[in-house]
Amino acid sequence: MDMLRQFGQDMLGPAVFMVAATLAKIVCITLPLMLCVAYLTLLERKIIGWMQTRLGPNRVGPFGLFQPLADGLKLLLKEIVIPSGADKWVFLAAPVFSIAPALAAWAVVPFDDGVVLADINAGLLYLMAITSVGVYGVVLAGWSSNSRYAFLGGMRSAAQLISYEIAMGLSLVVVLMVSNSLNLGDIVNAQGKGLFAGMGVSFLSWNWLPLFPVFVVYMVSIVAETNRAPFDMAEGESEIIGFHLEYSGLAFSLFYVAEYASMILCSAIASILFLGGWLSPLGCFPDGFHWLAAKIFIVLVSFLWIRATFPRYRYDQVMRLGWKVFIPVCIAWMGVVGIWMMSPWSVWK
Amino acid sequence: MEFKTFVFYFLSAVLLYAAARVVTLRNPVHAALHLVLAFFSASGIWMLLQAEFLAIVLVLVYVGSVTVLFLFVVMMLDIDANRMREGFRKNMPLGLGVASLMIAEMGFVFYSRFSGHVESAARQAGPEYSNVKEIGRLLFTEYAYPFELASVVLLTGVVAAVALTLRGKQKNKSVDPSEQVFVKAGERIRILHMPPEKME
Known part of the structure; x- marks a missing residue:
């Protein structure tokens, strides 16, 4: 590795080499992510199929393994219809606004101790700032379609995203209170210490246990943030007002790629903030990336499980849950944790 | 460069x-x-x-x-973009006055900043230095009172926004979710028993 770095610096000069190396790292993150997105759609259909005693897609390739490729090819070949009177540039830029934050946020996600693209001090803050940009995709898609249904859908989805962003932000505040850092790597390392970690059962000293109410709020908020069932207003049959009503072909599928990419992102963040990231659950196993991958997988499967289980919320119930239940819970637990940290029974010393 | x-x-x-x-x-x-x-x-x-x-x-x-x-x-x-442009000529002098005032103010700030020492006074900090921590420390120690004052102003804004939009008790037909949850089937439907009509 050092030899490669030396060779590259000699060949390209230090500045150009740094840019090239960073670009290579970005590709190393984005390509597997896109592959995961493609196969997450297959996994979703398979798992929901099994839960409903069906087989799921099994025609294209062995066990239906080439199904995502076939779907992608089909969407690629479809025409992108731009509605008359639509604002063409904004209409085409809206899906990009949706997917760009879901990819850019991966810059600060640590995969292992020190294995991160940008190890910045304000990592958690960056994450909140970048994911808050995603709401533009929704608002602009609704507005630029020049359709009242799409516009109303865009307004609803934007209001939902902003409401749950507040609950999510408040739950993150509690996490950073106990870990005393905004750096995601430090947050994971802080979870590796504590009473239970000393006894060898370190999964009991991860944040999910002492911050359990906040953990629940965060898990439900990420389902609402990613527009997933049971909060998928945009896909409701009874209220036919989704923000992506007028989209077709690849432009439409970009919204879905963004949804699945942010599902994976939110699962990764939940694993890092509450489930100990790359730390192993028991002291006797070595830490490593495989633990993070396993945790992300578990959270993702629970996303699908929720989708197969719960009926869709009504819109006013969605807003009520966000504003009247989650935000008070977060604020109350913030006070509790603040007192707890200052008391002699603090578990974070 | x-x-x-x-x-x-x-x-x-x-x-x-x-x-x-x-x-x-x-x-x-x-x-x-x-x-x-x-x-x-x-x-x-x-x-x-x-x-x-x-x-x-x-x-x-x-x-x-x-x-x-x-x-x-x-x-x-x-x-309507055309109606927005109506008062353009009339308001032009006022706008120019405000703009030039702002430019002058910024000029003063930058002049006093850079005339003394051209080299930036901001020290080049190492990667260990956390900007967030430093700002937090200053906000909660040295500038605690201005910070509290700013939050009171914000709180006033929040209360004012609610007071402006809340016009008495709303006469809407919104449902109470806690009542909805505890509803029984018997309260929703009534089953009537009607004797079948006799054919004669």
Whole structure:
């Protein structure tokens, strides 16, 4: 590795080499992510199929393994219809606004101790700032379609995203209170210490246990943030007002790629903030990336499980849950944790 | 030219272009989008100054929430660009006066800042130095009272917003979810027993 770095610096000069190396790292993150997105759609259909005693897609390739490729090819070949009177540039830029934050946020996600693209001090803050940009995709898609249904859908989805962003932000505040850092790597390392970690059962000293109410709020908020069932207003049959009503072909599928990419992102963040990231659950196993991958997988499967289980919320119930239940819970637990940290029974010393 | 200088000039050029488009574009939604671009470029410039906390908070607050609300408003309103331009000539002198005053003020600040020492006083901090921690420490120790005052002002704003929009008890037909949850089947439907009609 050092030899490669030396060779590259000699060949390209230090500045150009740094840019090239960073670009290579970005590709190393984005390509597997896109592959995961493609196969997450297959996994979703398979798992929901099994839960409903069906087989799921099994025609294209062995066990239906080439199904995502076939779907992608089909969407690629479809025409992108731009509605008359639509604002063409904004209409085409809206899906990009949706997917760009879901990819850019991966810059600060640590995969292992020190294995991160940008190890910045304000990592958690960056994450909140970048994911808050995603709401533009929704608002602009609704507005630029020049359709009242799409516009109303865009307004609803934007209001939902902003409401749950507040609950999510408040739950993150509690996490950073106990870990005393905004750096995601430090947050994971802080979870590796504590009473239970000393006894060898370190999964009991991860944040999910002492911050359990906040953990629940965060898990439900990420389902609402990613527009997933049971909060998928945009896909409701009874209220036919989704923000992506007028989209077709690849432009439409970009919204879905963004949804699945942010599902994976939110699962990764939940694993890092509450489930100990790359730390192993028991002291006797070595830490490593495989633990993070396993945790992300578990959270993702629970996303699908929720989708197969719960009926869709009504819109006013969605807003009520966000504003009247989650935000008070977060604020109350913030006070509790603040007192707890200052008391002699603090578990974070 | 150093790479950092190039980045600075690039960001500044984008920022100036976006800011000019905000006031010259006829479509208010496009103007709001250029405002987003301007905020992003400004945040990049702050990042160059190693003020990463301010840079990220600029994106979080202004791009993530304030401009979204702008967008909500300008999308809802039917704005006629021609009517907006009516008073242009009349208000021009006042606008020019305010603009020149602002330019003069900024000039004073920059002149006093740079006339003494051209070299930036901001020390080059190592990677261990956390901007966030430093700002937090200052806010909660040295500037605790101004900080509290600012929060009181914000709280007043929140209360005022609620007071302005709350006009007495609303006469809407919204349902109470706690009552909905405990509803029994018997309260929803009534089964009637009717004797079958006799054929004669």
